[in-house]
Amino acid sequence: MPTPHHSNGAPCWIDLMTSDTEKAKAFYGELFDWTFETGDQEKYGGYITARRNGRSVAGMMQKQEGQANFPDVWSTYLRTDDARATVKNALEHSGQVYVEPMDVPEQGSMAMIGDATGAAVGLWQPGEMKGYELAAEAGTPAWHELHTKDYAAAVTFYEDVFGWDTEVMSDTPEFRYATLGAGDDAKAGIMDASGYLPAEVPSHWQVYFAVNDADASVEKAVSLGAKVIDGPEDSPFGRLATLTDPTGAMFKIIGATS
Known part of the structure; x- marks a missing residue:
């Protein structure tokens, strides 16, 4: 599959903040057939890049002192040409800053913000690192989804701050959903x-x-220490399941319907 094209405002990277990188590597390496490369401690803080078939698909980092009270979590990063300008724009539209824009030597610039509904989302301004190099095939990112308690405010925020051109899939009290x-x-x-x-x-x-x-993936994940939160069950988009990894980080899988 060709390298995904990461347009401005769209998801381009994911990473896992984990309390146990060794346990995470063992779990995801076995489940998704990932290999791992640990970056220089001084330049990159030991950031771990996950690869499938030699191509980057995700990152991992060890939680630091002072982060023990935060849950282990997967984060989505949205592409931007200017992380500092996007942070400023987010603040002007009721957002928050969790991690100020910072340069990652040669690779790009990152930041972490809270949107107008409080959901954390990362920003990535690419340098040499453009984003994940595989998507929508086994063991790679397939979809990114915001679950928000204030749907209208969230849609407006991503339209105003990231320039999203949204399409309403459904707008009923039972199911409201919009897509980029x-x-x-x-x-x-x-x-x-x-x-x-x-x-x-x-x-x-x-x-x-x-x-x-x-x-089969759910069965394997459970054998590796995961817990099933929901599913697997068929949906119009594929067969879905929600799990937590051995240290509690939540993720979803999607396969063909049975």
Whole structure:
């Protein structure tokens, strides 16, 4: 499959903040057939790049002192030509800054913000590192989805800050959903989660990974220490399951319908 084209405002990278990088590498390496490369400690803080078939698909980093109270989590990064300008724009549209823009030597620039509904999302301004090099095939990122408690505010935020051209897939009280782009060209989704997210769970992004066989992947993940939160079950888009990895980070898988 050709390298994905990462347009401005669209997801271009994912990474895992984990309390145990060795356990994470063992789990995802076995589940998704990933290999790993650890970056220079001084330049890159030991950031780990995950590869499938030699091409980058995700990152991992060890939680630092002071982050122990934060859950292990997968994060989505949206592409931008200017991380500092995007952060400024986000602040002007009711966003927050969690990590100020910072340069990653030779690779690019990153930041972490909270959108207008409190969901954390990363920014990536590419240098040499353009983003993940494989997508929508087994063991690679397949979809990115915001579950938000304030659907209207979220849609407006991503339109205003990231220039999203949104397409409404459904707008009923039972199911409100909009996408970045339309049809097969859609890059990400926004779901109204106000009816099901518990009060203590904030709005958040979720990452989907493609698999060849959802049921077999769930069985394998559980054997490696994962827990099943939901599914697997058929949907109009594929067979879905939600899991947590051995240290509690949530992710989704999607395969062909049975």
